[in-house]
Amino acid sequence: MSADQYHNANVPLWFSGSDNMHRVARTIAQRGPISRIQLTHMLGLSQGALSRITADLLHEGVIEEVNTFTPGILDEGKENDGSEHRGRPQTGLQLRTDQVSFIGINIHSKEIIMEHINVLCQPYAPSYSEPLESFEPHALTKQIARMIPQCTAPHTPPLVAIGISVGGHHTHDRYVQYAPFLRWNSSVDLGGMVSDATGLPCAIFNDIDSLLLKEGWFGSATGLHSYAVLTIGAGVGYSLAVDGKAVNYPDKSFGLVGHIPLDFTGPRCSIGHVGCSSILTSDSIAAEYSAEVGHAVSYEQFERDARAFVPAAVRLAARTAHRLGTLIAIVANIAMPQKIIISGEGSGIAAMNIEEVRTGITQYRHSQAQAVDFEILQFTWSDWAQAAGARAIARYIG
Ligand SMILES: [Zn+2]
Known part of the structure; x- marks a missing residue:
């Protein structure tokens, strides 16, 4: 079949406009409701240019105005009349959610x-x-x-x-x-x-x-200049954003962080490394646990055992969290992102052992370096x- 047999594959644009118009819409998507003043400061646009762009976006049905209140800022020189709204009312802009x-x-x-x-x-x-x-x-x-x-x-x-x-x-x-x-x-x-x-x-x-x-636009990395996502589960995944955008690298989707040395006492991977980052994958953890208990056990059973405080599972969960901490430290030390976000099917084990994750990080950081900002998301497909x-x-x- 020819490559162009299907012609409907590209996602269309909501509206056609200048680069600045798309930039304003993107910022409103990520930070809305947001005032026009904040937008001019963030995007370096003049008030006149911004107000023309927002008028066009309102006209296209992309954004709408909403009333927001800045909490705690009282109008100076005015008596508090005891009304509910203790802040100064402002007009915020947000995307319209009733269109598409x-x-x-x-x-x-x-x-x-x-x-x-x-x-x-x-x-x-x-x-x-x-x-x-x-x-x-x-x-x-x-x-x-x-x-x-x-x-x-x-x-x-x-x-x-x-x-x-x-x-x-x-x-x-x-x-x-x-x-x-x-x-x-x-x-x-x-x-x-x-x-x-x-x-x-x-x-x-x-x-x-x-x-x-998703984390940069709608999640816990909104507004950050640089951040990374690390995932553990069937494989080990990694992606880095700089200037709010994913760093492009032609080979990045070939699992480049799958074999980083982490623990020289760890088990051997399928291609012969000792204790590389593949020890964070579900299959490797299941194999390590099976060897320890003397019979074949699935990853799911290991996780159940860890939650039921079976000693061998608790020890391996702590070791896994420590190893993840080492990987987080490597990412923090080399890529220097402002925040590292952890997800994947295996991240629940790390969330149960957060102190071990911290110890793993600290072991590979200078004592005066600032703490690594990381967050383990509650994983769901x-x-x-x-x-x-x-x-x-x-x-x-x-
Ligand atoms: Zn390996």
Whole structure:
């Protein structure tokens, strides 16, 4: 089949306008409700230029005005009249959430999970998931198309785009070149196929980069200049944002942090390293635990044992958290981000052992260096589905 058989794959722009108009809309998406004054300071625009741009965005139905109050600032020289609003009323600008909606989808080794979200990445309803029926691209496409009506909430603004995240390497936000969990090793036009099957524009994104963007636009890294996302689970994932944007590097989706030396007392990985970062993966942890207890145990059983305070599991969970701390310290020392965000199926074990994570970090930091700012997110696959939707939203806003 020709590469251009499908022609609906690119996410369209919400509006056409100058670079500054898109920059203002992006900032309102990330920081809204936000006042015009704050926008002029943040973006270095004149008040006149900004007011022309916001008038255009209001006219296009992209943004709306809302009243906000700056808490605690009383009008000087005025008696407090005891009214509820103790702050100075201000007009804030925010995106209109009644115009368009999106579907975010994450595909991993076991299931397809999707969420119907508004333009601020807020879900309309709980996520919808099904076990992955087939790794074959056409069957997978059919399953996705069948699931979308199940996931779409009634009485919501029209769907304008689908974002799908898959671990692996993708090109042009459309072609999957390599997806180990799907056993795909050559180019698949997944964006084109899904868009053809659903009649909606569909873009394909890397899962870790999607999480990175979601945290920067709608999550705990909003407004930060530089931050990183580290994930542990089936693999070890990493992505870095500088100047609020993902750092591009052609080989970054090939799991470049999967074999970083972490613990010379750790087990050997599949390619012969001793104690490399693959010891943070679920398979390696399950193997290490199995060796310790003397019979085959799954990762899920290890996690249950750790939560039930089985001593061998508690010790391995603490060791794992310490090793993750070492990896966090390496990222902090070399990439120097303002914040490191941790996610993935394995992150729950780290959250249970936060002091061990801190010890692992401290061991590789100068005693006078400031504490590394890190956050372990409460992991859910629906969060990863929303992240794919966030990428589609970012493309739509431009
Ligand atoms: Zn290795």
